[in-house]
Amino acid sequence: MKELALLGDEAVALGALHAGVSASYGYPGTPSTEILESLIAEYEKGGPLAAWCTNEKTALEAALGVSYTGRRTMVTMKHVGLNVASDPFMNGALLGIKGGLVLAVADDPGMHSSQNEQDSRFYAAFAMIPCLEPRSQQEAYDMTREAFDLSERLHVPVLLRLVTRLSHARAGVAPSEPKEQNPLAKAEDKTEWMLLPAYARKNYNALIEKQKDMLSWSEAHRVNKLELDGRDTDLAVITTGTGGNYYEENLDDLASSRGGKLPARLHIGVYPIPMESVRRLCEKAHRVIIIEEGQPLLEERLLGLLPQRLTVSGKLDGTVVRSGELDPDNVRAALGLMPRPSVKADIPALPGRPPQLCQGCPHGESYETIKQAAAGLESVVIAADIGCYALGALPPYSVPETIVCMGASVGMAKGAADSGIKYAIGVIGDSTFLHSGITGLIDAVAANTPMTLVILDNSIVAMTGCQDTMLPSARLKDVVLGIGVHPDHVIELEAKRQLQDENAARFRTELEYPGLSVVFFKRECLEAFRKRKKQEAAKAQSSGNPETGGTV
Template sequence: MKEQALLGDEAAALGAIHAGLSAAYGYPGTPSTEIMEYLIENAAGNAHIPEAFHASWCTNEKTALEAALGVSFAGRRAMVTMKHVGLNVASDPFMNSALLGIKGGLVIAVADDPGMHSSQNEQDSRFYAAFAMVPCLEPRNQQEAYSMTREAFDLSEKFQVPVLLRMTTRLSHARAQIKTEPIRAQNPLSKAGDKTQWMLLPAYARRNYVALIEKQTGFLEWSAAHPSNKLDLDGRDTGLGVITSGLGGNYYEENLEDFVKSRSGKIPARLHIGVYPLPIDSIRRLCEKAERVIVIEEGQPVIEERLRGILPHSITINGKLDGTINRTGELDPDVVRRGLALPPRPGALSAGAVTLPNLPGRPPQLCTGCPHGDSYETIKKAVQELDPAEGHPNTAINADIGCYALGATPPYSVPESIVCMGASVGMARGAAETGIKYAIGVIGDSTFLHSGISSLIDAIAADTPMTLIILDNSIVAMTGCQQTMVGSDKFRPLILGLGLKGEHLIELEAKRQFLEENAAKLKKEIEYRGLSVVIFQRECLEAFRKRKKSEKSK
């Protein structure tokens, strides 16, 4: 154990390094900035940090989290840093990441700013952790910032979910001595065996959501047993209960001596909460004899608002939390009948009047003749001809939200991940920067304009060795053929204007007769050890039909 004097932000950063960090991404914002600054400063390694890792700023918090997802997809540990309002920007990939089969530990370090010292609001990130239903750790000092960050990576891999680390201004920017622990080696490259855990197509997402609900019991057991959720009852005055969290615990202890004197020497019973979800049994034990409870928490009244639902009262409440009503899926009359303890309604099927055969599933698929089908056949052929893996995964194909997401299912089965709008670009970047040799992002023209450009800016700035494939069918096809905000003819000048090298911006016509030629050109760009963009162009068939019909009617 070695001692160092560090800011809370620096302690969290060092905890990540010592936990075997492979890559970190973030966007600057007070009070979180020093986490990434410390990581960037030490990324090359030194006498005390034997393994180098990747650390860099990104265009925004969303692109940062998506790049970190690419690292986790490749089996390695990643951290993302931002301030509380930045989590609003990253909320799309954050909420969806809770449904993924997180492979390498993923920790999102968010620094809240109570008192708005340099922020526009007093948002509390614990609400986001509860909203996503993932664990949250809230250190109360620099030592816990270090040790909890290390623990967060283990927790993430154990439950296969992202973990939120909540920092606050006074902790982030105060310095104290910490003791360090032995450095853990980085994870080897190892992609997830079941790629459907990384695809949020509705059928997979519903299954993954059920799995997330099932994990809640494990989260509660972990929280109940965690030493940071410390309950003190023995020899205490149980008539008054005090609940503290985060820095609130420090401030309470600073005033405890005077508080006890004011109460004629009576020390109140107390529960300090350092990890979430809330330790419900400990709260109930603290409060079962209490006449009054004082809640001292940094930020908004997250714990206080929950107490009414946790503490005993005269009214029994039945609903989704006790299983009376289904926790997953939609409501329907039969679900409600079960909740009302009513017998099933008689009907044709239940009465045995009609027997239906077991019908095969009919999952959605690309339209016959869709240009994306020819593009995916080209991608498959190009990837099959790449150099074989050298003892580790050598390809990652990260796709995106749109009708082309259907290329993840047979007969194509090309994409390996589908997370949120724009994530394909950032995930391919993260996969490349953590060691995947051939990282490929697949995105549609409308989705690229929606939120892919920002991640491409990051990749261009770093000249990341990856290939972005834009499937340009000249329309927003999935939602009914709305016009894109920028026409296909503007893509080339737009991308070159961002700084991509012109010789590595390739435009191909997505037709089956050009399969061999297109696959050879694509393979060449995938093998290029820098950033390349390949645009497959052909109009959507449905858009073509609508256009022709409109032209005839004029």
């Protein structure tokens, strides 16, 4: 088949399609978003089902339902999304997976768009399931296909671990012949899908027995490449994932610095850790340098708890940078090589350019209103959440005081009110409210907590590229009323500058109410508006009608 230039995320999507996937689910999160967007584009052209879900947990649970019926399924998310999905993820390892189930999880070393650097390989090791870590777009395609086969052979979910640079870089991919979808066929042994204690114990023992097969697969895998012949075995190097690419970019200089002889090396691209290969690599070595993208999973396991003859160097002793991304230059330093020659220019320090809300963003108007309403008040806490509106913590707004994770704004505002804060305010977006805010609001309803929840409703999932929210804006108020918030204290305000004084007065009234209030600030996202008008214009043009335009 013809070679294609694909992003790493697009290569994963194509691999899933060619593996015969029947349904794919996910929640948007950079750097994973483009996987499901690609699959949704195919679905809209008549391909297999692909859909966004309310959160990562519901996405994985839907995928488990597909697997139970014998069909192949994929779930996509970013690394912190796996925290949300961890309950069905950990329990899913004990099920008798029938149709192949693959979790494509994109980690974000360097925190380009995330609140932490967690490494999803730890989750795979915790759940005792295989993990595949591609280092190129071609491997992303090939490993995705292999992951479905492996899942069905071992009857476990399989984790495909990506990182930002791979997800968002483009390279040539040579596809292979597609497979047909699996036929519909429910699992025969229901006890493998019921985690009652008696069955779960049996299933857990079965998972332990599968570890031998997983290890044999890992030891024999083509990407777990051991290089010993003609190498200096006194120094060993272990690379994982994209760390292998950065190591190889320095090979010429490394060979020159060592008299033409390279150190022994093992590259690991699939897990569990191929321990026999590691032992062979290290049996004559006095030092091993571990270059792994992410956290020191491999290094911690090799160090163990007791002193040993072998010196293990990596992130824990400072040989390899502990935070941020790997690159050829910091890997070069870890290998003891001099910095590359470079040109230094005398450029004056440039002013910082932190990310900002778009000009005219409705969230800006909302934050100005909140700031005006809260002016002069004492005993105030404003807890915000993950999303575009998190940028309101920066100047010129500087409104939120806390940003932790999806949905935390609701629970933290409740906790602040419980502690005695008089004016406890939570700020959350419309999609994030559906993702993780509803359950926190139920807690507040049950206690009639004296707090005010602000839902910034811009009618779209904006920060990740304008995906549709799971429920339209018109239905969010019904959700809030259905939970039990008193109708007199569910307020809808239009987020416009010319209404700021009026809105601030109404918002101040709700702040003074000694119970639970929910205030909606509503106005369409500008980017979503532009995207919608562009689509409407294209549709009108194709039907022969002129585009009439519009205003926000």
